[in-house]
Amino acid sequence: MKNCDVNYKNYLQILKEELVPAMGCTEPIAIAYAAAKATEVLGCIPERVIVEVSGNIIKNVKSVIVPNTNHLKGISAATAAGIIAGQAEKKLEVISYVTEEEKQKIKEYLGTCAIEVKMADTPFIFDIQMNVFYKDSSVKLRIVNYHTNIVLIEKCGEILYHKEATVSKEDGLSDKRLLNVEDIIDFANSVDIKDIEDIIGRQIEYNSSIAKEGLKNSYGANIGSVLLSTYGSDVKVRAKAKAAAGSDARMNGCELPVIIISGSGNQGMTASLPVIEYANELQVSKEKLYRALVISDLVTIHQKTGIGRLSAYCGAICAGAGSGAGIAYLYGGGYEEISHTIVNALSIVSGIVCDGAKASCAAKIAAGVDAGILGYYMYKNGQQFRDGDGIVKKGVEATISNIGKLAKDGMKETDKEIIKIMIGN
Template sequence: MSKSIFRELLDKEASPALGCTEPMMFALAGAITRKHATGTVKRVDMVGCGLMVTGVQAVGIPKTGGKTGAFLSAAVGIINGDADACKEVLNNIRPEDVAAAEELVKNAEFTLDMDNSTGKQVYFKLTLTTDEHVATVIFEDEHHTWTYLEVDNKVLVDNRKPASEMLIPADDVDWNEFTIEKIYNWCKTADISELGRAKEAVAMNTVLAKDGIENPRGIQTARVLMQNVESGFVAGDEITHILIWATAGADARMGGSDYPAMVSTASGNQGAMVVMGPWASAEYRKCSEEEGYRAVAFALLVNTYLKYLSREYVYMPPTCSCAATSAPAAAAGVAFIHGLNPKQINDMLCTSMIHMAGVVCDGAKPSCAFRMFTSLFGCLEAMMMAEKGIRASNVEGFVHDDIKVTVENLYRLQHDVLHNKVDAILWDIVKEQKVIH
């Protein structure tokens, strides 16, 4: 694989986004349909796959002061969302827009339900009905990719594909070239100009992480840890420094921060962790900026590598990617800073992946940051073990000597056991608890 292909993967799977992907998508759908359906809003009907409709319930919506919910997410998009800004659809939302959106939720009829029948891991449909028009938009495969648009029974766009043709980026990758060792070598030797996206990611995610440290966002995982360092209860060592900065961005995002994140494989939480974990290590060890950017690029590409091996679950798996892939990838970036070689990093990744094997995704929420903290701590221990030649062996559960086969084994768990089951149970729980909003 040439340098240009690594650069393409780095640029493709790391991009800016404002807010958690679920409320962003609901708002974007609202903004798109509103462009085609003027008049007084009467109804907003939404259906989506399980993790879409559950994940939107608990995370803060940017520019709303931390308010939550599917109905308000769609409503702010309808009121003043910028459909052309895509993943930054909420950039222009003002306090008066939030107030207007809350009134809209009160005065119009909003509905939300789950639909897992499409076979798509990412699926969302919103129909906006006004006194003048009816507009429907459908998103598939990616949170920002709308494939269908219908206005007043006239189809304007239809790029839908059957589930058998769903987006699987892994099919476009040469796996003989896209390996941990070759990622490592490229990040070590590439001209620094090739790593511009890593530099952008550090700048963007540092601001986001500071918001999570300095303000009571989300579940405050990083902020509480920092406060306990200051009180003397927790040591202010490198591991603590890494844990604080790697989880603070998730605290901020899940709490509705107004600052964007550089995402990794469609997830801002993953981007926050894989960028800030190695960068915090480099900062603590007083490495040069170039060393830090190379480690960040490595972590981003390792996260892409691990996620692509999840095939159709690359952007929305039934297992927790923050715990099972981004924490190992972030620790791989730290290992890069510490001078571990590709073999040691392979071993560390195998131990790390099995550490959180089978942990399911129960939707985006503030406590994601706490799960990320727990997983990253374990992955850093796996790094220290690998440095000593210690790792989980191939007689232990899903583990194989090679990280690629280990992840493929875990894919079988997702496909054969968890697919369409976890999110269906979650949606039943959400309905039972009467918290749909």
């Protein structure tokens, strides 16, 4: 693929858009961003707040710690953090710099300000509407489809900013429907390393740092440490442990940033850390690692395109299959090896549900990475799942398409039931 080709430019732009830094779980951070921006427009600290969110936002914020808040959880905590300490211009790093004094003010604000949380009646899976009030002034700000996509800013009844939004269409971002496994491999093989050096280099640096922190200290269920102490330090175990440890740290208050994929830090770590670990084991060149990460990242994004940002389907499964593809590439695999790795991995663990962001995400990540690794070794041993085996269809693209239908359409009712269970209805 030549660098003047449309696909080359599009694939590079997708990486630039998707591989961005974020601190903490991205759904509470999106709420903090909405709160910070609404407060900025209001011009003062609100005395009353109404937050209207879709069910999937409730699901992904309910049980996760909001960073830089002294371990507060939930929508109200994320809202208060954005109002008191948020810097809207930093977007998904909106509360990355919070002083001890501000942390105390966040706690005090939660005790004095009425923050009402409502479930929105909306067709959008990802929907946050922040309504802030001070005396006779008010601001309404709405984000839909993805974490920083503001579609409405209204102050005192006057519309300051508005753009149309389409359900399940990520307006303003590159068209990911052009992605396919064959072209992803072509792009990874031909991309000028200078074009991806900053993007991928930052991914390696940030995600490796939080994985190291997760293994060094106690976070969540400490899945990474459990894996290493139980199964030893073989590369297959380390690959799972590093990704799980990064997730445990991130879900449970660690204030280090990660590089996300498809709006998810967990997916960003799952797609990258196992590949990095295998690259270290195999002692491949820096260039080979970068190209392998491009494959893992884009394969993950490709799968998520048909599913959407949020779903009842665990996104770490997509990233686990992506990491398997990257590992296959490190071993010298081409289209055939990578395609079979993806299909095998998806056959094993598709069906793991997303019941919100929390400590158990780390264990699901370990399962997803394990399936990616097993998917590769199955093929190396002459084994594979074939057309007609359940949801598997002939060809990797047909199987990925089936996963999208399963997750987006087939699991709609599952998603609703999960949310009902989580909120006690």
